[in-house]
Amino acid sequence: MRLRTGVKGFDDLVAGGIPRGFMVAVVGEPGTGKSIFSIHFAWQGVMDGQKVIYVTTEESRESIIAQAQQFGLRFEKAIENKRMIIIDALLKDKSDRWNMIELTIEELLSKIIEAKKELGYGDARVVIDSMSAFWLDKPAMARKYSYLVKRVLNKWNMTIIATSQYAISTSFGFGFGIEHVADGIIRFKKIVKGWELKRFVIVEKMRQTPHSLRVHEVEIRDREGMVVKGPVSMSKEEVVLPEKVVEGVKRGILRKSLEETLMEG
Numbered sequence: 001m002r003l004r005t006g007v008k009g010f011d012d013l014v015a016g017g018i019p020r021g022f023m024v025a026v027v028g029e030p031g032t033g034k035s036i037f038s039i040h041f042a043w044q045g046v047m048d049g050q051k052v053i054y055v056t057t058e059e060s061r062e063s064i065i066a067q068a069q070q071f072g073l074r075f076e077k078a079i080e081n082k083r084m085i086i087i088d089a090l091l092k093d094k095s096d097r098w099n100m101i102e103l104t105i106e107e108l109l110s111k112i113i114e115a116k117k118e119l120g121y122g123d124a125r126v127v128i129d130s131m132s133a134f135w136l137d138k139p140a141m142a143r144k145y146s147y148l149v150k151r152v153l154n155k156w157n158m159t160i161i162a163t164s165q166y167a168i169s170t171s172f173g174f175g176f177g178i179e180h181v182a183d184g185i186i187r188f189k190k191i192v193k194g195w196e197l198k199r200f201v202i203v204e205k206m207r208q209t210p211h212s213l214r215v216h217e218v219e220i221r222d223r224e225g226m227v228v229k230g231p232v233s234m235s236k237e238e239v240v241l242p243e244k245v246v247e248g249v250k251r252g253i254l255r256k257s258l259e260e261t262l263m264e265g
């Protein structure tokens, strides 16, 4: 069984969705779209009747709710209806039961399991945004922590998206911790092209899946959210010309080569 991500155009890249029970790493530089991808994934879980647990370490709960709201995704309603719990690991304030005081793997796992019990029986989606926050000052632990999270949460019918944002120097020094353990890697990229910021996504790994090997352009649109567009190596004409025009051009070329053949004959 595959889980739809809720990101327009993305599921086609992974044969319909992310296999249930997987832990998938969503990686990329700041501002590339990791959290927005995660927000869509979380919302699709609510839509598909699953329980959703969203751990946020670099933004507050309110910030995640406000970001979702910009795309018309009503996280507050989902929380009210006990379909979703957002665990806030940023504010470290003890007044809310769903805040984390210490950024440790032990507390992370126990909060997630507590949240799952609260939400009740059934399949769950978990977002850990970001997972790299848990090994910031000890990058050598990345692999061990990732393995622990996967092994423990696997028993709870959870499908996990874990974002990771680390300096390249870190990954060189200590190996790709989460990336070996994860069942899939979705990488977001950004470049400035023609004085404009462009975003891209590539599925670098997805076990048990004949996934796309192409880099696809991504847009984040106000009110709509993330949309995956076509693969980037496609020529501009192919993307923008309506089918009729393309057909016409093809027919023209065909006619011309037919004429040439006849003339030669």
Ligand SMILES: Nc1ncnc2c1ncn2[C@@H]1O[C@H](COP(=O)(O)OP(=O)(O)OP(=O)(O)O)[C@@H](O)[C@H]1O
Pocket: 028, 029, 030, 031, 032, 033, 034, 035, 036, 037, 058, 070, 165, 220, 221, 222, 223
């Ligand atoms: N309403 C909106 N309309 C258009 N673009 C938006 C909107 N809201 C956010 N964005 C874009 O999305 C970007 C943020 O994306 P996101 O938070 O997913 O990045 P991230 O990869 O999680 O970054 P970080 O590693 O810093 O957490 C913003 O910098 C902005 O460019």
Ligand SMILES: [Mg+2]
Pocket: 034, 035, 036, 058, 129
């Ligand atoms: Mg983020």
